[in-house]
Amino acid sequence: MLIVTAVTVVKTRSLFAIVALSGVFSLLSALLFITWDAVDVAFTEAAVGAGISTVLMLGTLALTSRAEKESAKSNLLPLFAVVLAGAVMFYGTLDMPEFGSPETPVQTHVGPDYLKRIPDDIHVPNAVTAILASYRGYDTLGETAVVFAAGIGVLMLIGGLRRRRINDDDKNSSDTKDTT
Amino acid sequence: MRHHLILRVITKLLVGTIFLFALYVQFHGDYSPGGGFQAGVIMAVGFILYGIVFSLAKAQKVFPPWLVHKLLAFGVLLYAGTGIYSMLMGYGYLDYTAIDPDHPSHGQHLGILIVELGVGITVTGVMVAIYYAFAARAPILSDEDW
Amino acid sequence: MDFFFSFLCMVLIISGSFFVVIGAFGTYRFPDFWSRLHAASITDSAGVILLLIGMGIYSGLTLITFKLLVIGLFLFITGPTSTHAVANAALVSGLRPPQITNKTHKKTNSD
Numbered sequence: 001m002l003i004v005t006a007v008t009v010v011k012t013r014s015l016f017a018i019v020a021l022s023g024v025f026s027l028l029s030a031l032l033f034i035t036w037d038a039v040d041v042a043f044t045e046a047a048v049g050a051g052i053s054t055v056l057m058l059g060t061l062a063l064t065s066r067a068e069k070e071s072a073k074s075n076l077l078p079l080f081a082v083v084l085a086g087a088v089m090f091y092g093t094l095d096m097p098e099f100g101s102p103e104t105p106v107q108t109h110v111g112p113d114y115l116k117r118i119p120d121d122i123h124v125p126n127a128v129t130a131i132l133a134s135y136r137g138y139d140t141l142g143e144t145a146v147v148f149a150a151g152i153g154v155l156m157l158i159g160g161l162r163r164r165r166i167n168d169d170d171k172n173s174s175d176t177k178d179t180t
Numbered sequence: 181m182r183h184h185l186i187l188r189v190i191t192k193l194l195v196g197t198i199f200l201f202a203l204y205v206q207f208h209g210d211y212s213p214g215g216g217f218q219a220g221v222i223m224a225v226g227f228i229l230y231g232i233v234f235s236l237a238k239a240q241k242v243f244p245p246w247l248v249h250k251l252l253a254f255g256v257l258l259y260a261g262t263g264i265y266s267m268l269m270g271y272g273y274l275d276y277t278a279i280d281p282d283h284p285s286h287g288q289h290l291g292i293l294i295v296e297l298g299v300g301i302t303v304t305g306v307m308v309a310i311y312y313a314f315a316a317r318a319p320i321l322s323d324e325d326w
Numbered sequence: 327m328d329f330f331f332s333f334l335c336m337v338l339i340i341s342g343s344f345f346v347v348i349g350a351f352g353t354y355r356f357p358d359f360w361s362r363l364h365a366a367s368i369t370d371s372a373g374v375i376l377l378l379i380g381m382g383i384y385s386g387l388t389l390i391t392f393k394l395l396v397i398g399l400f401l402f403i404t405g406p407t408s409t410h411a412v413a414n415a416a417l418v419s420g421l422r423p424p425q426i427t428n429k430t431h432k433k434t435n436s437d
Contacts (some may be wrong), residue, residue, distance in 0.1 A: 030275075040213040047221040052307055055228060059314040122288040124210045132215065133292040137274045141259050144299050148256045149308035155249070158313040185415075190407045198399075 002028050015061055022053040040128045184233070191233040198226040206300050210289070216296040220303025227304075228311050236315050248309045255302030259295050331383060338380030346373035360423050362414055369407030374398070 005025045023094045026049025033042035077135050114131060132140050206219030231239030266278035277284045278289030345368055352365025378398040382391045 040215070043213050043218050043274075044221075047218050051225060052221050052228075055225070056307075056310055056314065059311060062315065063317055101273055121285065122287065122292070123285040124292065126210050126212065126214075128213070128297070129209045129215050129292065132278060133295050134288055137295060139297065140295065141263070141274070143255055144259055144302050147306050148252060151252050151302075151309050154310050154313055158317070186407065186410055187414075190403060192403070 002032070015064070019054060019061060022057070023050045025049040026053065041125075061171045191229060195226050195230055198229070199207050199223060202226065206296065207293070208291065208295050213251025217303055219296075220300040221307060223300070223304045224307030224311075227308050231311065231315065236312070240312065243308060245309070245312055248305050250310065251301055252305035252309060255298045255300070255305065258298035260300065262291060262294050262298075335380045335384040336377065338376050338383065342373050342376030342378075342380055345369065345376060349373060358424060359416060359421060360413075363409060363416075367406065367409040368411065374401050374405070 002025065005021055005028065007112065009021045009025065012018055012021070026045055030042045030046035031051065033039075033045060043180045114135065115127060118127055118130050122134055202219050202223035205214040205222060206216065209215035209219070227239060227243055230242070262276075262279075263274040266275045267273050269278035269281075271278040274291075274295075276287045278287070278288035279290050348371075349365050349367075349369030352368065353362050356362045356365055373389050375398060378394050378401075382394045382398075385394070
């Protein structure tokens with residue numbers, strides 16, 4: 001169903017349907033994560049992808065047109081490039097052990113080692129939060145900095161700062177004065 | 181105004197519950213699935229729901245844009261600040277045993293709480309700031325041309 | 327007694343899923359917007375409530391049942407509200423339900 005949704009998102013022209021379908025895609029991914037027993041990730045995916053991402057995209061949609069413009073260039077060269085990259089990636093993963101097999105280094109070295117150390121060091125029942133915030137805290141700092149940079153990027157592009165305009169006869173400047 | 185009455189009443193009922201749930205998810209990150217990112221998103225959704233149903237001006241009166249921009253930065257500062265505090269105490273960067281050297285597990289617990297709080301504050305600020313930036317512009321098509 | 331409980335939750339969960347499938351099917355097949363909206367709201371109200379009651383009976387009297395009750399209350403409040411919001415938006419934009427034309431009535435109602 002994920003593949004069907006993704007193909008439909010690419011093929012549809014109506015932007016409103018695309019936004020709704022990307023919400024459906026995120027929800028399906030969240031369900032997939034739950035079947036793999038990764039509840040934290042599913043929670044985050046459902047909240048961010050199916051929740052706020054859809055809301056913000058609908059907010060953007062109010063500012064743009066309703067249908068995607070027809071593209072004049074042919075699609076064959078990008079399709080070929082994507083298929084080539086996907087084939088190379090597939091070839092690279094042929095050497096890896098089977099998905100979910102219990103003999104990978106993650107399951108034999110890293111996983112049980114962390115699970116053994118967490119009750120002694122941190123005393124926190126949720127292993128995901130313990131690894132995320134304590135053992136790999138530096139990476140979480142990077143993630144927070146990425147979210148911060150995204151916010152700063154949006155604010156710089158769309159304007160959270162008051163801009164002084166010399167000539168006030170431009171009607172579009174009146175809404176940037178509302179937000180400081 | 182009349183035909184938005186149901187939405188207004190329901191929003192007034194729900195917004196408090198949404199904030200409470202966001203705080204629950206934030207501080208229960210140690211015991212159940214949760215943590216900073218999810219809690220930040222849920223709290224931002226509370227503000228955005230208020231801003232959609234009532235007007236953007238009312239939402240900006242409750243949570244002014246200058247406060248949003250300051251909170252954005254404050255979350256990251258809080259996170260990096262605990263790292264620097266650990267360095268000042270003589271340990272490595274983001275080493276939580278610096279918070280309580282006698283009981284390392286207490287230090288870990290407190291350290292995790294503080295950094296998750298920093299993450300939650302930043303995520304809330306970013307989502308609300310993006311919503312304010314988009315909603316403050318006038319739409320191109322009016323309601324009837326949809 | 328035990329058999330009665332499992333039979334009851336089986337009936338509830340199956341009927342809940344039945345309503346959800348009916349809602350989805352109706353959203354696809356009904357001809358115009360207002361009937362589709364009604365079919366979609368069936369999923370929200372009947373399907374989810376029956377499923378949650380079935381799951382609650384299956385779990386017995388634990389914390390899980392209380393959490394399911396809270397979720398059920400939340401969905402019971404927000405489900406019809408979102409249907410109302412969609413219908414309101416459609417009505418404000420000028421979409422009207424299809425009217426029945428009176429042409430055949432005038433000939434028979436001659437008194």
